[in-house]
Amino acid sequence: MIFILSKRNFISNLLVLFSLIFILLVPQEVFAHATLEKADPAPDSELTESPKEIVLVFDERLEDALYSVKVFNENGERIVNAKPEMSQDQTTIKQPLPDLPDGNYVISYNVISADGHPIRSAYVISVGEETVFQRDINKQVLETQKSSAGATAIKSLVRMLFLWR
Incomplete structure:
Protein backbone atom coordinates (compact mmCIF):
# COMPACT_ATOMS: atom_id res chain seq x y z
CA MET A 1 0.00 0.00 0.00
CA ILE A 2 2.87 2.39 0.75
CA PHE A 3 4.35 1.55 -2.65
CA ILE A 4 1.07 2.51 -4.37
CA LEU A 5 0.87 5.86 -2.57
CA SER A 6 4.45 6.76 -3.35
CA LYS A 7 3.99 5.72 -6.99
CA ARG A 8 0.84 7.88 -7.16
CA ASN A 9 2.77 10.82 -5.67
CA PHE A 10 5.59 10.25 -8.15
CA ILE A 11 3.17 10.33 -11.08
CA SER A 12 1.47 13.43 -9.68
CA ASN A 13 4.80 15.21 -9.23
CA LEU A 14 5.89 14.16 -12.71
CA LEU A 15 2.68 15.61 -14.16
CA VAL A 16 3.32 18.90 -12.35
CA LEU A 17 6.89 19.01 -13.65
CA PHE A 18 5.85 18.38 -17.27
CA SER A 19 3.08 20.99 -16.98
CA LEU A 20 5.52 23.62 -15.74
CA ILE A 21 8.01 22.79 -18.49
CA PHE A 22 5.21 23.07 -21.06
CA ILE A 23 4.11 26.46 -19.75
CA LEU A 24 7.63 27.84 -19.71
CA LEU A 25 8.69 26.52 -23.13
CA VAL A 26 5.54 27.02 -25.22
CA PRO A 27 5.05 30.59 -26.47
CA GLN A 28 2.34 32.51 -24.63
CA GLU A 29 0.45 33.10 -27.89
CA VAL A 30 -0.80 29.51 -27.65
CA PHE A 31 -2.92 30.55 -24.67
CA ALA A 32 -4.30 33.61 -26.47
CA HIS A 33 -7.86 33.98 -27.68
CA ALA A 34 -9.01 36.89 -29.81
Whole structure:
Protein backbone atom coordinates (compact mmCIF):
# COMPACT_ATOMS: atom_id res chain seq x y z
CA MET A 1 0.00 0.00 0.00
CA ILE A 2 2.87 2.39 0.75
CA PHE A 3 4.35 1.55 -2.65
CA ILE A 4 1.07 2.51 -4.37
CA LEU A 5 0.87 5.86 -2.57
CA SER A 6 4.45 6.76 -3.35
CA LYS A 7 3.99 5.72 -6.99
CA ARG A 8 0.84 7.88 -7.16
CA ASN A 9 2.77 10.82 -5.67
CA PHE A 10 5.59 10.25 -8.15
CA ILE A 11 3.17 10.33 -11.08
CA SER A 12 1.47 13.43 -9.68
CA ASN A 13 4.80 15.21 -9.23
CA LEU A 14 5.89 14.16 -12.71
CA LEU A 15 2.68 15.61 -14.16
CA VAL A 16 3.32 18.90 -12.35
CA LEU A 17 6.89 19.01 -13.65
CA PHE A 18 5.85 18.38 -17.27
CA SER A 19 3.08 20.99 -16.98
CA LEU A 20 5.52 23.62 -15.74
CA ILE A 21 8.01 22.79 -18.49
CA PHE A 22 5.21 23.07 -21.06
CA ILE A 23 4.11 26.46 -19.75
CA LEU A 24 7.63 27.84 -19.71
CA LEU A 25 8.69 26.52 -23.13
CA VAL A 26 5.54 27.02 -25.22
CA PRO A 27 5.05 30.59 -26.47
CA GLN A 28 2.34 32.51 -24.63
CA GLU A 29 0.45 33.10 -27.89
CA VAL A 30 -0.80 29.51 -27.65
CA PHE A 31 -2.92 30.55 -24.67
CA ALA A 32 -4.30 33.61 -26.47
CA HIS A 33 -7.86 33.98 -27.68
CA ALA A 34 -9.01 36.89 -29.81
CA THR A 35 -6.06 38.88 -31.11
CA LEU A 36 -5.68 42.16 -32.90
CA GLU A 37 -5.26 41.37 -36.61
CA LYS A 38 -5.00 44.90 -37.96
CA ALA A 39 -4.92 48.42 -36.59
CA ASP A 40 -5.26 51.65 -38.54
CA PRO A 41 -3.23 53.65 -37.80
CA ALA A 42 -0.80 50.82 -37.08
CA PRO A 43 1.34 50.64 -33.92
CA ASP A 44 4.40 52.90 -34.09
CA SER A 45 2.93 54.84 -37.03
CA GLU A 46 4.58 58.17 -37.75
CA LEU A 47 1.81 60.20 -39.38
CA THR A 48 2.20 63.56 -41.08
CA GLU A 49 -1.41 64.50 -40.36
CA SER A 50 -4.06 63.56 -37.82
CA PRO A 51 -6.03 60.36 -38.53
CA LYS A 52 -9.83 60.69 -38.77
CA GLU A 53 -10.48 57.48 -36.83
CA ILE A 54 -8.92 54.43 -35.22
CA VAL A 55 -9.91 51.06 -36.68
CA LEU A 56 -9.15 47.85 -34.75
CA VAL A 57 -9.82 44.50 -36.47
CA PHE A 58 -9.79 41.28 -34.43
CA ASP A 59 -9.55 37.67 -35.60
CA GLU A 60 -12.57 36.56 -33.54
CA ARG A 61 -15.97 37.91 -32.59
CA LEU A 62 -16.10 40.23 -29.56
CA GLU A 63 -18.77 40.81 -26.94
CA ASP A 64 -20.85 43.70 -28.27
CA ALA A 65 -21.36 45.60 -25.02
CA LEU A 66 -18.00 45.18 -23.32
CA TYR A 67 -15.37 47.17 -25.18
CA SER A 68 -13.57 50.49 -25.02
CA VAL A 69 -10.95 52.46 -26.92
CA LYS A 70 -9.15 55.28 -25.16
CA VAL A 71 -6.73 57.79 -26.63
CA PHE A 72 -4.27 59.66 -24.40
CA ASN A 73 -1.88 62.48 -25.25
CA GLU A 74 1.70 62.85 -23.97
CA ASN A 75 0.43 64.40 -20.73
CA GLY A 76 -1.80 61.41 -19.99
CA GLU A 77 -4.99 63.34 -20.76
CA ARG A 78 -7.81 61.40 -22.39
CA ILE A 79 -8.55 62.87 -25.81
CA VAL A 80 -11.77 61.06 -26.81
CA ASN A 81 -14.79 60.43 -24.58
CA ALA A 82 -17.26 59.13 -27.18
CA LYS A 83 -18.01 55.39 -27.26
CA PRO A 84 -16.52 53.61 -30.29
CA GLU A 85 -18.70 51.77 -32.82
CA MET A 86 -18.61 48.00 -33.39
CA SER A 87 -19.24 46.37 -36.78
CA GLN A 88 -22.22 44.04 -37.28
CA ASP A 89 -19.95 40.98 -37.45
CA GLN A 90 -18.48 42.11 -34.09
CA THR A 91 -14.85 41.89 -35.22
CA THR A 92 -14.09 45.56 -35.94
CA ILE A 93 -14.16 48.60 -33.68
CA LYS A 94 -14.01 52.18 -35.00
CA GLN A 95 -13.24 55.18 -32.81
CA PRO A 96 -13.75 58.60 -34.47
CA LEU A 97 -11.07 61.15 -33.58
CA PRO A 98 -10.95 64.92 -33.36
CA ASP A 99 -8.06 66.72 -35.08
CA LEU A 100 -4.96 65.72 -33.14
CA PRO A 101 -2.15 68.26 -32.81
CA ASP A 102 1.44 67.12 -33.38
CA GLY A 103 2.63 64.78 -30.66
CA ASN A 104 2.54 61.20 -29.45
CA TYR A 105 -0.64 59.38 -28.52
CA VAL A 106 -1.33 56.15 -26.68
CA ILE A 107 -4.17 54.06 -28.14
CA SER A 108 -5.50 51.77 -25.41
CA TYR A 109 -8.16 49.15 -26.02
CA ASN A 110 -10.04 46.76 -23.77
CA VAL A 111 -12.32 44.09 -25.25
CA ILE A 112 -13.88 40.79 -24.24
CA SER A 113 -13.70 37.97 -26.77
CA ALA A 114 -16.82 35.93 -27.50
CA ASP A 115 -15.37 33.11 -25.37
CA GLY A 116 -15.24 35.46 -22.38
CA HIS A 117 -11.53 36.26 -22.19
CA PRO A 118 -10.45 39.89 -21.68
CA ILE A 119 -7.94 41.39 -24.09
CA ARG A 120 -6.18 44.59 -23.06
CA SER A 121 -3.37 46.31 -24.85
CA ALA A 122 -2.05 49.64 -26.00
CA TYR A 123 0.21 51.06 -28.64
CA VAL A 124 1.63 54.42 -29.61
CA ILE A 125 1.25 56.56 -32.71
CA SER A 126 3.02 59.78 -33.55
CA VAL A 127 1.50 62.74 -35.36
CA GLY A 128 4.10 65.14 -36.73
CA GLU A 129 7.48 64.93 -35.03
CA GLU A 130 8.32 61.78 -33.03
CA THR A 131 9.82 61.99 -29.55
CA VAL A 132 11.60 59.51 -27.27
CA PHE A 133 8.31 59.08 -25.38
CA GLN A 134 6.93 56.85 -28.14
CA ARG A 135 9.63 54.16 -27.97
CA ASP A 136 9.73 54.11 -24.15
CA ILE A 137 5.98 53.71 -23.65
CA ASN A 138 5.71 51.00 -26.32
CA LYS A 139 8.48 49.00 -24.63
CA GLN A 140 6.70 49.28 -21.26
CA VAL A 141 3.38 48.14 -22.75
CA LEU A 142 4.95 45.06 -24.35
CA GLU A 143 6.81 44.10 -21.15
CA THR A 144 3.60 44.40 -19.11
CA GLN A 145 1.67 42.21 -21.56
CA LYS A 146 4.32 39.44 -21.52
CA SER A 147 4.64 39.35 -17.73
CA SER A 148 0.88 39.34 -17.10
CA ALA A 149 0.24 36.52 -19.62
CA GLY A 150 2.86 34.27 -18.01
CA ALA A 151 1.66 35.04 -14.49
CA THR A 152 -1.95 34.26 -15.43
CA ALA A 153 -0.98 30.88 -16.91
CA ILE A 154 1.05 29.92 -13.82
CA LYS A 155 -1.74 31.01 -11.43
CA SER A 156 -4.25 28.91 -13.38
CA LEU A 157 -1.99 25.86 -13.23
CA VAL A 158 -1.45 26.20 -9.47
CA ARG A 159 -5.21 26.52 -8.87
CA MET A 160 -5.88 23.46 -11.03
CA LEU A 161 -3.31 21.39 -9.14
CA PHE A 162 -4.71 22.30 -5.73
CA LEU A 163 -8.25 21.44 -6.82
CA TRP A 164 -7.10 18.15 -8.33
CA ARG A 165 -5.56 16.81 -5.11
